[in-house]
Amino acid sequence: MNRLEELEQEAREEHIPVMMEDGLAFLCSYIESHPEIRKILEAGTAVGVSAMRMAGVREDIVIDTLEVNEEMYRQAAENIAQAGLSERIRVHLGDAAEYETDEVYDLFFIDAAKSQYRNYLEHFMKNTHRNSVFVFDNLNFHGIVDDPSLSHNRSTLQMTRKIKRFRDWLMVEPRFAVTYYKETGDGVAVARVIRDYPGYRKNTGI
Ligand SMILES: C[S@@+](CC[C@H](N)C(=O)[O-])C[C@H]1O[C@@H](n2cnc3c(N)ncnc32)[C@H](O)[C@@H]1O
Numbered sequence: 001m002n003r004l005e006e007l008e009q010e011a012r013e014e015h016i017p018v019m020m021e022d023g024l025a026f027l028c029s030y031i032e033s034h035p036e037i038r039k040i041l042e043a044g045t046a047v048g049v050s051a052m053r054m055a056g057v058r059e060d061i062v063i064d065t066l067e068v069n070e071e072m073y074r075q076a077a078e079n080i081a082q083a084g085l086s087e088r089i090r091v092h093l094g095d096a097a098e099y100e101t102d103e104v105y106d107l108f109f110i111d112a113a114k115s116q117y118r119n120y121l122e123h124f125m126k127n128t129h130r131n132s133v134f135v136f137d138n139l140n141f142h143g144i145v146d147d148p149s150l151s152h153n154r155s156t157l158q159m160t161r162k163i164k165r166f167r168d169w170l171m172v173e174p175r176f177a178v179t180y181y182k183e184t185g186d187g188v189a190v191a192r193v194i195r196d197y198p199g200y201r202k203n204t205g206i
Contacts, residue, residue, distance in 0.1 A: 007052075011047050011049055016046050016047055018046060018050065019049075019186075020185045022185060023186065024050060026184045027050070027053070027054065027135060028054065028057050031057045034106075037107045038061055038062065039061075039062055040061060040062070040063045040064075040108070040109065041063070041108045041109070041124065042108075043096035043109070043110050043111060043112040044096070045066065045072060045073065046067070046072050046076065048091070050111065051063050052079070052080065052089065054109070061088065062089075063088065064090050064101070064105075065089060066091075066092050066096040066112070067092070070093060073091060077091045096120055097116060104132075105127055106132055107133045108120075108135065109137075111138070114159055114162070115159055115162045117163070118166050118169070121191075130195055132192070133192050134176070134190075135190050135191075136170075136189045137185050137188055138163065138185075138186045139163055139166075139180065139189050140182055140186050141159070141187065144157070144160045145167065145187070146164075148160065148161075167189065170191055171189075173191075175194065175195070176192060176193060177191070177192045177194050178190070178191045
């Protein structure tokens with residue numbers, strides 16, 4: 001077992017919410033089959049497992065990853081430094097919805113607060129180009145989104161209602177071509193930007 005596999009196992013044992021293994025495999029194979037993907041923004045670093053897996057796909061990949069929890073941020077920065085990946089993975093402490101940059105990204109992996117997915121998406125539209133891709137995890141939320149009887153927890157049900165509203169909206173939103181993989185990870189959607197966003201040129205100065 002290599003160090004990243006060990007780290008991934010330790011994180012899962014400590015109940016750190018790392019993306020499910022088949023979801024990670026899907027994400028990496030998506031990146032692998034799209035050689036034009038070079039710049040990635042991740043919302044929700046946790047301890048850095050998904051960022052390091054994505055960086056492992058190709059040497060030319062660079063990632064900005066955003067984490068709001070200070071302890072997670074610290075652990076991620078340490079893990080990434082130990083793996084010798086600090087040059088290619090930059091960890092930022094703070095709320096993803098408030099992160100400001102002029103960079104334009106090829107892929108956004110959105111894996112932070114589930115109820116904020118639409119906010120993140122709108123916030124980062126100015127950092128897209130035509131064909132940028134947003135990948136969202138947890139749109140199935142252990143089946144509860146489609147079958148609320150699976151949970152009796154009030155806050156979970158409130159969150160899964162929000163996820164459903166977001167998913168239903170995303171599927172028909174004209175700015176994207178969307179594919180939803182219900183059985184992958186915890187329900188993964190890939191939303192490709194199908195035209196230049198009006199703010200793109202203005203915001204990036206291009
Ligand atoms: C599901 S975990 C991320 C797992 C990670 N992507 C992986 O697969 O290895 C979600 C993370 O998002 C962080 N988070 C929650 N809200 C956030 C926000 N508004 N901005 C940045 N990070 C946030 C949480 O602290 C948590 O560490």
